[in-house]
Amino acid sequence: MAKQPTIYDVAKLAGVSPATVSRVLNSPSMVNPEKRKRIMEAIESLKFTPKADAVAKARQQFKRIGVIAPFFTEPSFMERLKGISSVLSSQHYELVVYAVQSTEELDGYVDMLVSSKRVDGLISLCMHLDQTTVNKLQSSDLPVCCVEKDLTGFDAVIVHNQEGGAMAAKALYEKGCHNPGFIGEASTRSYAAHSTEERLEGFSNFFKEKGIELEPSHYWLGENNNEISTQGILKMLDSPNRPDCIFASSDTLAIRTIKCAGQLGLTVPDDLAVIGFDDIEMAEYVDLTTINQGLEESGVLAAEMMLQRLKHPDQPVRKSLIALKLSERGSTAVQT
Amino acid sequence: MAKQPTIYDVAKLAGVSPATVSRVLNSPSMVNPEKRKRIMEAIESLKFTPKADAVAKARQQFKRIGVIAPFFTEPSFMERLKGISSVLSSQHYELVVYAVQSTEELDGYVDMLVSSKRVDGLISLCMHLDQTTVNKLQSSDLPVCCVEKDLTGFDAVIVHNQEGGAMAAKALYEKGCHNPGFIGEASTRSYAAHSTEERLEGFSNFFKEKGIELEPSHYWLGENNNEISTQGILKMLDSPNRPDCIFASSDTLAIRTIKCAGQLGLTVPDDLAVIGFDDIEMAEYVDLTTINQGLEESGVLAAEMMLQRLKHPDQPVRKSLIALKLSERGSTAVQT
DNA sequence: TCTCCTCCTGAAACTGCTTTCATGTAACTA
């Protein structure tokens, strides 16, 4: 296991100073062509590659972006991450994932990132940060970009959840559904952004304007866990007064709803129309109508904003709005 | 934006040397209690936190594990990643994700990781590495742990794909299916490990032993892409001589198969039994029988092996075998 | 009282590259 060559070894071999070798690597035009050639040969023969962390240290830059997320709970995170990853890797930035599973962990990560700098910037995916944490971030010089949850003073990619709820309502209403139901994940984890309530608001407001109130037994907010939510859904659907359509706040819940409907002998979309939110890949496989929120695109956007911010630290804060659109599929097909 | 304090500032304030401050942080028992108290106060008052990258540099250790994967193509990667992440974060290791989308990118990452050390170890998820790359890794001192694809000289988490294929075959055979079909992703991406062929082998061998040969029109190997695979599946199923069961090499393909069956008016499991491979979370939602390969567990295992390896670099190479098991659900329920 | 030992502590080396600053040289201009 021979020790890896350093820039000093190259310099010695080529008979120049390390500074000149560094220049050959970073701004070759500054170095005399002959000497440059000699240095290049030395680099080749020693198979020298600059150690990335040494470069980072000297340059005070890491080429590394952190992503903090209440992770691994929903496929939607994965798709956002995919977008982020594609942009970062094309710019030779590394992606470090901080999966948050508790408020303490979140605080720990933020403290660590703020004080013991390891990343150039932080993308916060669907996190709900409390004021103390926000203050910490704001008084640090760590660039932050939020996705889904807007935060004063930081770049953000915003999803207009109310509008999405209204879109779902409109689609169902126009299909002839007038007895709506709602299934959503309750905000149990305080560190995660919760869009459920906003989506419900948009949804129920639309129907209210049409003179239709959501019946109390027609919405369910609970844990996004297979057994618990299945019970809740079955209870809502297994009643003579069941809704004729369901808007679920995520595609996973929507898919579970379809499954429950099947168990009860209800056919989708005839007995029950179902509409989800997210448009994860799986939605297409199971023929689910859903609100597309450009998951991958939002990741791309966030990463691009972050890289822009790093280039121009002083440019004004930017907010990007994601355009929602309805992906119509079988679960809301015209009733036969 | 005041400059962050360094260990030197603390040392000056406390009237000691930086070495002593470092000792207070890392092995407090070595320092005289009085002096220790004084230093602690200095640390408090300056709000000093050691910069992680400086520590890493001095210690020659990064507390950072890289994961290289043909990523974001299958939910199964996500679940493995979840397992890896949970172990690493509990040990305060960072997780850096390198998503590979082409052979060149793979080579680039490997070169970079080998020469310009940025991680303590590398977990290779379902990657197929060519011999040149393997050699590079072997002659470096970077610890590597492979998942799914075994590699001589490295720790590995191994999935016995043939056995899984045979398990699927056995389950279907015992349900009374004697006209099997197979749907699998073809090995188009040379940088990704391809287990499809092994699963097919185990599957068809089982039936062969029972005197049943897979008909040529009853297996399809193609791109795991919605349209292309849907066409292939429809073609296979829309024929009087269609199979009475399908083993799909991944759950996503299995779910698509169920969808196609529905389109053709076939009911699952009565007209067509379907069994998948992976047992991703979604499998439960859509009631798919599948071969569970402990995805999250395999991630946990890989991460643990890696941390062990870092502690004991010279221990012999270890191979862990994942126990497969059948997750029986609705798509192979007893025929009524 | 001398020697040995233990416990602390600071100096200095080490990690590996970038970048500024100062200097030297050669070419060009007045």
Added chain:
DNA sequence: TAGTTACATGAAAGCAGTTTCAGGAGGAGA
């Protein structure tokens, strides 16, 4: 020919800690 300019280059500082090594102080035992 002297002065100016442009270009090329090396020395050295800086990044921020850890760790080894040597030595001083003080206590215990002979």
